[in-house]
Amino acid sequence: MDSGRPMGFNTPEIANQCFYMVAQYLRHWHTNRFCIPLKCLKKTLPNLKKTHPWYAEIYSQVLQDVVKRVKVSFDRFIKGDSNGKRSGRPRFKQRSRYRTFLYPQAKEGCLNGNLINLPMFGKVKLILHRPIPDGFKVKTVSITKKADGYYATLSLQDETVPTIKPDFNKASFGKNHSPQKCRSELITGIDVGLKEFLTTAQNEVVAIPRYYRKAQKRLRVIQKRVSRRKKGSNRRLKAVKSLGKQHKKVADKRKDFHYKTANNLLKKYDVIAHEDLNVKGLARTNKAKSIHDAGWSNFLSILQTKAENAGLLTVAVSAYNTSQNCSACGVKVPKELSERWHSCACGCELDRDHNAAINIKNRAEGHPVLKAKSLLGDSRIVLEARAVCS
Ligand SMILES: [Zn+2]
Numbered sequence: 001m002d003s004g005r006p007m008g009f010n011t012p013e014i015a016n017q018c019f020y021m022v023a024q025y026l027r028h029w030h031t032n033r034f035c036i037p038l039k040c041l042k043k044t045l046p047n048l049k050k051t052h053p054w055y056a057e058i059y060s061q062v063l064q065d066v067v068k069r070v071k072v073s074f075d076r077f078i079k080g081d082s083n084g085k086r087s088g089r090p091r092f093k094q095r096s097r098y099r100t101f102l103y104p105q106a107k108e109g110c111l112n113g114n115l116i117n118l119p120m121f122g123k124v125k126l127i128l129h130r131p132i133p134d135g136f137k138v139k140t141v142s143i144t145k146k147a148d149g150y151y152a153t154l155s156l157q158d159e160t161v162p163t164i165k166p167d168f169n170k171a172s173f174g175k176n177h178s179p180q181k182c183r184s185e186l187i188t189g190i191d192v193g194l195k196e197f198l199t200t201a202q203n204e205v206v207a208i209p210r211y212y213r214k215a216q217k218r219l220r221v222i223q224k225r226v227s228r229r230k231k232g233s234n235r236r237l238k239a240v241k242s243l244g245k246q247h248k249k250v251a252d253k254r255k256d257f258h259y260k261t262a263n264n265l266l267k268k269y270d271v272i273a274h275e276d277l278n279v280k281g282l283a284r285t286n287k288a289k290s291i292h293d294a295g296w297s298n299f300l301s302i303l304q305t306k307a308e309n310a311g312l313l314t315v316a317v318s319a320y321n322t323s324q325n326c327s328a329c330g331v332k333v334p335k336e337l338s339e340r341w342h343s344c345a346c347g348c349e350l351d352r353d354h355n356a357a358i359n360i361k362n363r364a365e366g367h368p369v370l371k372a373k374s375l376l377g378d379s380r381i382v383l384e385a386r387a388v389c390s
Pocket of ligand 1: 326327328329330331344345346347348
């Protein structure tokens with residue numbers, strides 16, 4: 001979004017609203033031990049506008065969304081989320097931490113060229129990073145303040161996205177005489193490495209790009225600058241600002257790299273197996289991986305959404321001993337973290353990460369979901385063959 005134009009996006013008012021709601025909610029919870037229903041909370045809004053006239057300047061739906069957010073955080077605190085995991089007691093947000101607000105229902109045609117029409121703000125110029133594809137409807141607009149300006153995130157809806165690509169076995173059947181071989185070529189496993197970003201079961205290596213490492217180095221330099229400068233000083237404030245910008249740069253670069261890598265993988269493979277990040281404890285003994293974890297889980301979620309949208313599949317498999325077991329004979333070959341080579345008595349000689357990637361791929365092929373899918377694919381092939389014969 002164009003940061004040059006001074007906009008009335010004064011989130012403090014909304015933050016205040018949030019403060020007020022949390023306070024009200026907490027008081028109610030402590031005295032009565034039950035939650036105020038969302039409806040009742042929303043009903044307080046019109047009254048609030050009378051007593052605090054400046055709230056009238058905030059679009060009503062934005063305020064309602066604030067109420068909803070407060071409600072969600074309380075539900076998470078009291079009842080837990082869909083997995084039953086409870087989060088901590090809702091806290092007051094510092095003004096500077098309140099960075100996003102949401103228009104839950106974007107009007108049709110709110111986007112016109114490079115202008116977006118936001119209720120209460122009017123037409124605001126923005127830089128579109130990519131054109132909105134035909135047939136998509138803008139559903140929600142959220143405005144976020146970041147280190148280098150304001151960003152608008154549009155969520156789009158398209159009904160034409162397929163659920164699961166129905167014919168990924170059939171397609172491979174036509175290309176090659178041996179369907180078994182071909183299918184196994186459309187499946188890959190990926191493993192995170194110590195030095196490389198990932199290695200596939202086909203021994204393709206994706207390195208962490210140099211520009212990303214460089215940006216990270218610069219981040220450390222600025223971080224040091226901040227900690228050297230006196231707290232509360234202007235010079236420190238300046239350094240903090242540039243640190244924010246650098247963080248943003250690193251995050252952008254990483255995201256870009258993740259998208260490109262995911263696209264390249266999905267262009268080549270229909271099914272991509274990776275280790276299950278949810279299995280913690282026993283399987284998570286590899287230190288290098290826990291270092292990579294943050295970026296890795298981001299990448300996996302991008303890969304998953306991209307795959308789903310294209311009707312392709314990602315499979316999470318247990319990571320237990322994937323780097324230790326031999327991918328050819330299955331015998332455990334213990335090795336230290338520093339050992340980069342897998343060498344087995346059966347004659348299997350491989351790079352450590354390559355070996356792990358093959359193990360991950362093999363586990364995916366024995367995965368119940370995939371087995372069901374391949375059965376489905378086979379029956380379809382049989383049916384087709386019959387149709388040709390008769
Ligand atoms: Zn072996």
